[in-house]
Amino acid sequence: MHIHKYERWWLTFGIGMLFIFLATIAFAAFADGINPPSGMQQLDPAKVASTPPFDHPGLHKLHDGSYEAYFVAHIFAFAPSSITVPAGSTVTFYVTSPDVIHGFAITQTAVNMMAIPGWVNMMSHTFRTPGTYFLVCNEYCGIGHQDMAGKIVVQ
Amino acid sequence: MTAMQTMRAENRVVIAHLYTSTAAICLGAIFGVFQGFSRAGVVSAPAWFDYYRILTLHGVLMALVFTTFFITGLSLFVTYRSIPRDRKTTAGWLGWTVMLVGTAMAAVTILMGDATVLYTFYAPLKASPFFYLGATILVAGTWIVAYEVLENVAYFRKQHPGEPLPLPVFLAASTFLMWIIATIGVVAEMCLLIPWSMGWTPGIDVMMTRLFFWYFGHPLVYFWIMGAYIVWYTIVPTRYGGKVFSDALTRLTFIMLLLLSTPVGIHHEFMEPGISTKWKMLHTVLTYGVAVPSFLTAFAVFASFEMAARRAGRTGFIDTVKSLPWGDPVFSGAGYGMLLFILGGFGGLINASYSMDMLVHNTVWIVGHFHVTVGGPAALTFLGCAYWMIPRLTGRALWKPGWALWQTRLWFVGMLIMSLSLHYAGLLGAPRRTANVSYVGMPIPNWEPAMMLSAAGGFILFISIMLFVAVAVGTLFANQKTEDMTAEFAEPEPESVPTPAMLQHLWRWGAVALLFALLAYAGPMHEMLTHPAYLAPGMRTW
Numbered sequence: 001m002h003i004h005k006y007e008r009w010w011l012t013f014g015i016g017m018l019f020i021f022l023a024t025i026a027f028a029a030f031a032d033g034i035n036p037p038s039g040m041q042q043l044d045p046a047k048v049a050s051t052p053p054f055d056h057p058g059l060h061k062l063h064d065g066s067y068e069a070y071f072v073a074h075i076f077a078f079a080p081s082s083i084t085v086p087a088g089s090t091v092t093f094y095v096t097s098p099d100v101i102h103g104f105a106i107t108q109t110a111v112n113m114m115a116i117p118g119w120v121n122m123m124s125h126t127f128r129t130p131g132t133y134f135l136v137c138n139e140y141c142g143i144g145h146q147d148m149a150g151k152i153v154v155q
Numbered sequence: 156m157t158a159m160q161t162m163r164a165e166n167r168v169v170i171a172h173l174y175t176s177t178a179a180i181c182l183g184a185i186f187g188v189f190q191g192f193s194r195a196g197v198v199s200a201p202a203w204f205d206y207y208r209i210l211t212l213h214g215v216l217m218a219l220v221f222t223t224f225f226i227t228g229l230s231l232f233v234t235y236r237s238i239p240r241d242r243k244t245t246a247g248w249l250g251w252t253v254m255l256v257g258t259a260m261a262a263v264t265i266l267m268g269d270a271t272v273l274y275t276f277y278a279p280l281k282a283s284p285f286f287y288l289g290a291t292i293l294v295a296g297t298w299i300v301a302y303e304v305l306e307n308v309a310y311f312r313k314q315h316p317g318e319p320l321p322l323p324v325f326l327a328a329s330t331f332l333m334w335i336i337a338t339i340g341v342v343a344e345m346c347l348l349i350p351w352s353m354g355w356t357p358g359i360d361v362m363m364t365r366l367f368f369w370y371f372g373h374p375l376v377y378f379w380i381m382g383a384y385i386v387w388y389t390i391v392p393t394r395y396g397g398k399v400f401s402d403a404l405t406r407l408t409f410i411m412l413l414l415l416s417t418p419v420g421i422h423h424e425f426m427e428p429g430i431s432t433k434w435k436m437l438h439t440v441l442t443y444g445v446a447v448p449s450f451l452t453a454f455a456v457f458a459s460f461e462m463a464a465r466r467a468g469r470t471g472f473i474d475t476v477k478s479l480p481w482g483d484p485v486f487s488g489a490g491y492g493m494l495l496f497i498l499g500g501f502g503g504l505i506n507a508s509y510s511m512d513m514l515v516h517n518t519v520w521i522v523g524h525f526h527v528t529v530g531g532p533a534a535l536t537f538l539g540c541a542y543w544m545i546p547r548l549t550g551r552a553l554w555k556p557g558w559a560l561w562q563t564r565l566w567f568v569g570m571l572i573m574s575l576s577l578h579y580a581g582l583l584g585a586p587r588r589t590a591n592v593s594y595v596g597m598p599i600p601n602w603e604p605a606m607m608l609s610a611a612g613g614f615i616l617f618i619s620i621m622l623f624v625a626v627a628v629g630t631l632f633a634n635q636k637t638e639d640m641t642a643e644f645a646e647p648e649p650e651s652v653p654t655p656a657m658l659q660h661l662w663r664w665g666a667v668a669l670l671f672a673l674l675a676y677a678g679p680m681h682e683m684l685t686h687p688a689y690l691a692p693g694m695r696t697w
């Protein structure tokens with residue numbers, strides 16, 4: 001097929017840009033390990049309240065000084081509703097839902113994932129700057145959705 | 156029947172589709188402006204008609220009803236006018252009736268508060284079965300229209316062996332082939348949802364429903380975009396004395412859209428558990444692929460502008476832009492829509508990228524984004540195109556063309572204000588789909604000024620839609636006849652080479668597209684089937 005000269009330039013430029021974007025994403029994924037959350041662990045939504053560690057959701061300190069935080073997102077609140085960690089801590093968040101879908105997002109960080117009944121989703125973040133961070137459900141879950149929020153306090 | 160009678164009968168069907176879509180955008184805009192003010196904290200919804208019911212109506216009316224009825228109307232129109240024959244309009248009417256019945260069923264269920272599940276109806280939010288049935292019937296109606304378009308393709312091929320299909324019909328037919336493949340996803344999802352909402356099955360596989368939903372959800376977006384491209388390629392050039400830059404390239408663009416629109420849906424599921432990162436990565440790569448036909452379109456549209464400007468003795472970028480008929484509401488609708496798409500395309504590349512999406516997922520950035528894609532290039536092009544179709548359907552001159560022109564300008568400005576402020580508030584983390592964003596006593600970033608500004612933009616949009624409705628309805632009552640009801644479609648530039656036969660094989664490309672879609676989903680589907688999930692019983696949380 002005949003393709004006009006300028007068109008070829010334009011297409012080369014466009015597709016070239018796409019490849020550059022893709023290469024950046026691939027680099028971030030493979031070299032820096034920047035991947036979206038993809039928790040593959042399953043959990044019966046009917047048994048969230050009786051399955052450790054979600055039966056006592058909250059913060060657990062590990063030997064290496066980092067933290068694991070287990071959250072249950074349920075209508076219309078997070079359990080726990082707030083946690084406190086020292087500045088510089090790396091926290092791995094685990095979240096599941098016993099009822100409908102919810103969001104789990106901490107503003108001013110890249111923590112942003114879906115809480116889906118039947119699954120445990122996870123994501124890590126290092127909190128360098130002290131302050132109070134806003135934890136919010138950012139997926140519609142029902143009539144009280146706009147009240148579903150919490151806090152991450154970094155001291 | 157005489158040719159004139161046939162045309163009148165055809166026009167009546169198209170008018171039915173077009174004005175149904177007008178009614179939908181009118182109602183949708185009333186809800187939309189309310190949402191803007193509610194989220195800015197200026198008003199709040201009464202308990203008997205809560206915010207989420209309003210938002211469900213807005214999403215369904217705008218994303219599913221307005222757009223779909225417009226595209227079915229447009230496709231019937233270009234098909235009827237490009238392939239004249241002594242035809243019956245039964246299929247067009249049947250499609251319209253079925254679509255309307257489905258819409259009414261879903262709308263009444265939402266109004267009654269039995270389906271406050273938003274237009275994405277994510278399980279395990281459990282709506283009344285009538286909502287799911289209504290949505291399915293709406294889709295079934297679109298298939299009847301698809302049949303009508305494709306039947307005319309077959310008729311033309313039989314009557315004119317070896318001749319290429321008229322370009323507008325080729326574009327409409329490839330759009331509907333894409334749509335048929337995409338809507339398989341809805342049907343599959345409904346096969347899970349309907350028995351569950353009837354109480355026949357104890358629970359639902361949530362991730363499976365989401366996979367099916369987004370198998371449909373992304374090509375839905377391209378259904379709107381292809382509708383707008385049909386107008387940009389074949390109707391808009393007639394407004395500035397232009398031509399189709401290249402017939403072959405246009406067909407190639409639509410074939411690429413047909414092939415690449417479906418196998419990308421997982422880019423809506425980046426933040427979800429239960430899908431491995433390899434499938435998320437695959438769909439990221441394919442998503443970048445589907446940007447290519449839009450690059451081609453940007454080129455072709457500008458090239459067509461430039462050729463027309465050169466013929467008129469104007470050269471250079473500024474001069475070319477100035478030579479365009481910005482005072483014509485048909486052109487300005489599409490023209491401003493194209494400008495908004497620059498913003499939309501840029502944002503889209505960010506959302507689609509696997510890792511950057513974390514920063515914007517489910518924030519109002521996304522709301523800002525789709526209002527400059529479906530609300531910009533698609534909706535505004537459709538409104539402009541309505542100003543072109545209405546006189547050709549009714550035989551009446553447009554009532555208040557000055558209002559029509561101001562409508563497109565206000566839409567552009569209102570959309571820029573609303574969308575840019577939503578993009579900004581989204582970067583601060585303001586969540587989408589919430590009745591308000593005040594979160595009393597919580598440490599929220601200062602996104603309130605941006606939300607106020609977005610409400611102001613929404614108000615301008617509301618005024619714009621009211622002008623549109625006034626012109627569209629006013630034309631039906633004002634008695635200014637026009638004699639000429641013929642619809643001309645743009646011809647290809649004379650120097651372009653004949654279109655290769657390879658680009659004519661619609662059915663074959665449709666089959667390849669289906670294969671692509673199945674392949675792109677085979678991996679994730681296999682993963683889900685081999686790791687059966689716990690079923691969620693579902694509930695009504697509103």
Ligand code: HEM
Nearest residue numbers: 184187188190191214217218273534587588589613616617
């Ligand atoms: C008068 C013009 C409009 C205004 C003021 C408006 C305003 C809004 C606002 C403020 C939201 C966000 C609500 C939230 O997340 O809580 C929204 C959502 C939405 N709008 Fe519009 N909009 C308008 C026109 C349109 C058009 C023309 C379309 C598409 C053709 C559209 C499609 C949507 C969709 C699909 C949603 C998402 C609904 C959801 O999240 O479930 N809107 N609109």
Ligand SMILES: [Cu+2]
Nearest residue numbers: 137139141145
């Ligand atoms: Cu929520």
Ligand SMILES: [Cu+2]
Nearest residue numbers: 373376422423
């Ligand atoms: Cu998409």
